[in-house]
Each structure stands twice: as C-alpha cells, then as structure tokens.
Amino acid sequence: MHDSVTIKDNSVLDVEKVRKDFPILDTFVFGHPLVYLDNAATTQKPEAVLKAMEEYYHAINSNVHRGVHHLSQQATDAYELARKKIAEFIGARHAHEIIFTRGTTESINLVAASFGKRFLKTGDSILISGLEHHSNIVPWQLACEDRGATLKVIPIDGNGEMVLDGLEKLLEGVKLVSVNYVSNALGTINPVREIIAAAHSRGIPVMLDAAQAVQHMELDVQELDVDFLAFSSHKIYGPTGFGVLYGKESWLNELPPYQGGGEMIKTVSFEKTTYNDLPYKFEAGTPDMAGAIGLGAALDYVQQLGLSAIRQTENNLMAYALEALREVKELRLIGRSANRAGVLSFLVGDIHPFDLGEILDKQGIAVRTGHHCAQPIMDLYCIPGTVRASLAFYNTRAEIDRLVVGIRKGITLLS
Amino acid sequence: MTIKEKQDEIVADFELFGEWMDKYEYIIQLGKDLPLIDPQYKTDDNLIRGCQSKVWMHAEFKEGKIFFTADSDAVITKGLVSLVIRVLSGHTPREIVDAELYFINAIGLSSHLSPTRSNGLLSMVKQIKIYALGYMAKSTQS
Ligand SMILES: Cc1ncc(COP(=O)(O)O)c(C=O)c1O
Numbered sequence: 399m400h401d402s403v404t405i406k407d408n409s410v411l412d413v414e415k416v417r418k419d420f421p422i423l424d425t426f427v428f429g430h431p432l433v434y435l436d437n438a439a440t441t442q443k444p445e446a447v448l449k450a451m452e453e454y455y456h457a458i459n460s461n462v463h464r465g466v467h468h469l470s471q472q473a474t475d476a477y478e479l480a481r482k483k484i485a486e487f488i489g490a491r492h493a494h495e496i497i498f499t500r501g502t503t504e505s506i507n508l509v510a511a512s513f514g515k516r517f518l519k520t521g522d523s524i525l526i527s528g529l530e531h532h533s534n535i536v537p538w539q540l541a542c543e544d545r546g547a548t549l550k551v552i553p554i555d556g557n558g559e560m561v562l563d564g565l566e567k568l569l570e571g572v573k574l575v576s577v578n579y580v581s582n583a584l585g586t587i588n589p590v591r592e593i594i595a596a597a598h599s600r601g602i603p604v605m606l607d608a609a610q611a612v613q614h615m616e617l618d619v620q621e622l623d624v625d626f627l628a629f630s631s632h633k634i635y636g637p638t639g640f641g642v643l644y645g646k647e648s649w650l651n652e653l654p655p656y657q658g659g660g661e662m663i664k665t666v667s668f669e670k671t672t673y674n675d676l677p678y679k680f681e682a683g684t685p686d687m688a689g690a691i692g693l694g695a696a697l698d699y700v701q702q703l704g705l706s707a708i709r710q711t712e713n714n715l716m717a718y719a720l721e722a723l724r725e726v727k728e729l730r731l732i733g734r735s736a737n738r739a740g741v742l743s744f745l746v747g748d749i750h751p752f753d754l755g756e757i758l759d760k761q762g763i764a765v766r767t768g769h770h771c772a773q774p775i776m777d778l779y780c781i782p783g784t785v786r787a788s789l790a791f792y793n794t795r796a797e798i799d800r801l802v803v804g805i806r807k808g809i810t811l812l813s
Numbered sequence: 814m815t816i817k818e819k820q821d822e823i824v825a826d827f828e829l830f831g832e833w834m835d836k837y838e839y840i841i842q843l844g845k846d847l848p849l850i851d852p853q854y855k856t857d858d859n860l861i862r863g864c865q866s867k868v869w870m871h872a873e874f875k876e877g878k879i880f881f882t883a884d885s886d887a888v889i890t891k892g893l894v895s896l897v898i899r900v901l902s903g904h905t906p907r908e909i910v911d912a913e914l915y916f917i918n919a920i921g922l923s924s925h926l927s928p929t930r931s932n933g934l935l936s937m938v939k940q941i942k943i944y945a946l947g948y949m950a951k952s953t954q955s
Binding site: 749750751752753757768782783807811812 | 833834837841865866886887888889890
C-alpha cells in the first residue's frame with residue numbers, strides 16, 4: 399500500500415499527498431487540468447486498487463470454489479478474504495451475510511424480487527421515499543405490480559428532507575421499507591435511524607440504499623440494526639460492475655434464490671435441486687473475482703486513510719464550497735438540508751443546467767447535469783434538472799475556486 | 814445555395830474563431846436570435862424529447878420544399894438547432910433525405926450528436942429526415 403496513507407483518526411488528510419494515489423487526477427481536459435467533481439456518479443481509483451486487480455490477473459487468476467488445483471485455491475482464498483474485509487468494513491456479524499452482486503441496482507432488484515416472491519401479497523405495500531434514485535423505485539414497482547401490492551412514498555419538503563410526521567400512518571400494511579441513506583440528487587443525509595426504529599416497532603424490515611453513504615461516513619449495520627443494505631464498489635474507489643448486498647442471516651435464509659445456475663446449488667437433478675448455503679445461494683454463475691479483490695483493496699485504502707479523517711476533510715471542503723457558491727448571487731441550491739454529504743445540486747439564474755454543464759466542461763470541470771436518475775424530485779421542484787458538483791476527499795479548495803470562476807464565465811456567456 | 818454550400822459556409826465562419834469562448838458566444842447568440850416557433854406549434858406533438866434538453870419543431874411543405882421552425886429550452890442546443898435549420902430548411906424532401914450533415918463535427922460540436930448526451934439535437938435531425946421521407950413518399954404517390 400502507498401506510504402501516504404498512514405494518517406491518524408480525527409485529523410484531516412494531506413490532500414496534495416493523497417492526490418498522488420490517483421493518477422487520473424493529473425489529466426488535462428481541453429487544455430485545463432481536470433477538475434473532477436462527478437464523484438457521486440463514480441469515484442476515481444487509487445493505484446492500490448489498480449495494482450491489486452492487475453496482480454490478481456497476473457498471478458492467481460483461476461475459477462473459484464471449483465478447482466482442486468493450487469491456483470484455484472489461491473483465487474478462492476483471495477476472493478473470500480475480500481468478503482471478510484467487506485463484512486468487517488460495514489460491521490456485519492458474519493461474512494456469509496455479504497452477497498456479491500453487480501452493484502446497488504442489482505442488490506435492490508435481488509431483494510425486491512426474492513422478498514416480493516416470498517412475502518408480498520395482494521393489498522400489501524412497500525414504503526420508499528420521494529427522494530429515491532430510480533434504482534430504489536423501479537424494482538419495487540415491478541415487485542408490487544407482480545404481487546398486486548402498492549408502493550407508498552414518504553413525502554419530501556422544500557429543503558429536500560423527508561417528512562416523517564405521518565410515518566406511523568404510512569407504515570400500516572407495509573411489508574418492507576427501502577430508503578436511501580444519502581441522496582445522490584441533493585446530498586441530504588436522511589434520518590434512517592428514526593425510520594428503522596419506527597419500522598422495527600411494527601416488525602417491518604428496512605433496506606438501506608447506501609450507494610452515496612459508505613464512501614462518506616462510518617457505518618455499522620449491527621449498530622444501525624438494518625435488515626438489508628446495498629452499495630456499489632465503483633462509488634467507493636473500487637472497480638465498476640461490482641457491488642454488495644448485506645442481509646441479516648435470518649432474513650437471507652428466508653428468501654428464495656434470485657437467479658439459478660452454478661455455485662448456488664448443492665445438488666441438481668431434473669426432479670429437485672437443493673440450494674447452497676449462504677452466501678452462495680444468491681451467487682449464481684462464475685463471480686467477478688477481480689471485482690471482489692479490487693473492492694477489498696479499495697476498502698483497505700479507505701481504512702488506512704481513516705473514514706473519520708475522510709469525513710472531516712470532506713466536511714471542511716463542503717463548508718468551503720457552500721460558502722464559495724453563496725458568493726454567486728444568481729445561484730440557488732436545490733436541496734437545502736444542513737445535514738449533507740458529498741453533493742451540491744444547484745441552478746443558476748434561468749440558465750438551463752445542460753448549457754452550464756457544457757460551458758464548465760469546456761473549462762475542464764466535470765460535473766453532472768440532468769435529473770440524476772431521480773425524476774420525481776425534479777418534478778417536485780418543477781425543474782428540468784440541476785447541475786451537480788459532487789466531492790471526494792481528493793478534491794481541493796483550488797478546484798472549488800475554479801468551479802466558481804467557471805460558473806461566473808457561464809453566467810457571462812449564457813445570460 | 815445547396816445544402817453542401819451552406820455547410821461549407823458555416824465551417825468557414827467557425828474557422829475564424831480562435832477561442833472556444835468566441836465560438837460559444839456566437840452559437841449562443843444564434844440561439845437567442847432564432848425566430849421562435851409560433852406558440853401554436855409549441856405543443857407536445859411537436860416536442861422532441863432529449864434526456865437533457867427539449868426541442869420543439871414544426872415543418873411546413875410549400876411549393877415542393879420543406880420549411881422548419883424550432884425552439885429549445887437550452888440555449889446552446891437552440892443555437893445548433895438554428896444552424897441545422899439554416900442548412901436544411903427550404904430544400905426539397907429529396908435533398909434533405911440525401912443530405913449528409915458534416916458541419917456539426919467540423920465545427921467541433923460532435924458531442925451534441927452523441928447518443929449518450931441525447932440532448933435533442935440528434936433526435937431533431939432524425940425527425941427532419943423522417944418528415945422529408947414522409948413528404949417524398951406523398952409526392953411520389955400523387
Ligand atoms: C442513491 C443511489 N442509489 C442507487 C444507485 C445505483 O447504483 P449502480 O448504478 O452502481 O447500481 C446510485 C448510483 O447512481 C445512487 O446514487
């Protein structure tokens with residue numbers, strides 16, 4: 399591992415030093431040094447992750463859990479070690495409570511399909527919020543449609559915060575609650591503890607979409623007492639195409655398999671197949687070995703930096719950015735929660751977000767524009783979308799300054 | 814002027830700009846100057862929905878030629894829309910169907926034709942071709 403990553407808890411990171419771990423940050427775009435502020439879409443990968451994946455393919459690549467031969471054993475060990483690291487990272491009681499998937503989207507689809515099949519009946523409902531990514535809306539719509547159930551929605555206020563006043567009433571008839579921990583569209587950190595407590599008091603399980611949470615704050619599934627939790631490797635400095643579903647052992651044992659194939663079976667005959675134990679029951683087919691090992695390396699990296707140092711560094715930068723953006727009088731933040739992580743969503747005057755995004759791009763500044771896969775929120779605010787700048791610990795104050803200059807240039811050109 | 818001549822003229826105009834800022838300033842000005850589509854035609858039927866920005870377009874067939882008016886909610890898109898209209902409006906269906914639009918690449922705005930950006934311009938160009946094909950089919954029938 400890189401020597402720059404020995405930093406004590408509670409301190410802030412030496413950002414200039416940490417940036418050296420991410421070669422892509424030295425890229426030039428249209429003649430300008432890249433300012434990468436699209437971290438909520440995907441984060442960049444440190445050298446340590448790239449190296450771990452390369453080493454896997456160079457030295458031990460082999461199919462897991464199958465071969466009697468030496469390489470297969472080594473690959474299996476590395477793959478299962480990654481599962482242990484992931485379990486420890488989120489505080490799971492058992493490694494077999496970690497199911498490997500392709501990402502948050504697949505993790506949610508797995509629970510929606512399997513939970514729906516086993517527990518959802520006509521007249522039941524699923525509760526989500528008005529602040530969800532499409533990945534935490536559509537799988538539940540599909541499950542509800544399939545089972546004759548209905549989808550209920552926790553309302554959102556003008557600041558982009560969930561309104562929990564009517565929660566008790568909303569929970570009536572609900573079989574499962576699935577909400578995001580941190581909003582990818584507005585950056586709001588949601589009151590998930592309160593939601594979990596209210597749901598559990600009625601014996602209702604809760605799933606958390608933690609796609610925008612795990613990379614920004616310490617999180618412990620046992621302490622949260624959450625029943626299911628999903629996140630994506632690529633948003634926490636790991637490789638793309640890989641992700642995690644955590645489920646409490648007791649729940650996972652209750653759910654039927656999601657897909658059929660190799661790995662997930664014990665015995666197969668044409669009359670009857672018996673399923674494998676956890677976690678393999680939910681992992682049909684040859685898995686993404688390099689993905690697991692890459693995510694393991696990413697979590698090692700994050701832990702060596704220290705999540706509390708990451709959080710402190712990012713909070714400082716967020717405060718700086720909020721202050722800097724406030725100086726631009728034509729700019730209005732969309733989502734005004736004080737309790738936020740990672741994301742700044744905004745509009746400037748009556749400039750279309752797409753136009754501003756393009757002018758920023760020309761200046762080497764990467765932001766995202768549009769509805770951020772959260773159309774219901776944009777409809778709530780009656781806007782076509784926003785410009786979203788999303789931060790990671792490797793972003794600098796100088797980059798925020800460049801964003802502000804870029805926005806001002808956009809204002810000059812576009813209004 | 815032929816469609817090709819019009820495109821070459823635009824490309825030559827854009828070669829005069831040294832800075833990307835100047836180029837964008839010009840496109841944005843074109844967007845602001847674009848004669849707006851008659852409000853009666855700014856309907857959902859005439860809406861070409863991109864993922865990011867919207868384009869409204871209306872076509873009229875007069876004396877063997879097609880004339881377009883259009884609008885967009887994003888001003889850079891609108892500027893490019895006005896260039897596409899300058900190039901294609903007032904031509905016969907056959908000329909429009911056969912036209913190859915190379916000027917958008919040549920002036921360095923090819924990203925606007927990328928399906929991943931899907932900002933309405935690409936869909937608009939497709940829609941124009943579909944109109945032209947429709948009119949061509951009609952005129953060969955009669
Ligand atoms: C809150 C949230 N949920 C779900 C997803 C979907 O993640 P993935 O595309 O990695 O499956 C994202 C990613 O954009 C997200 O931000």
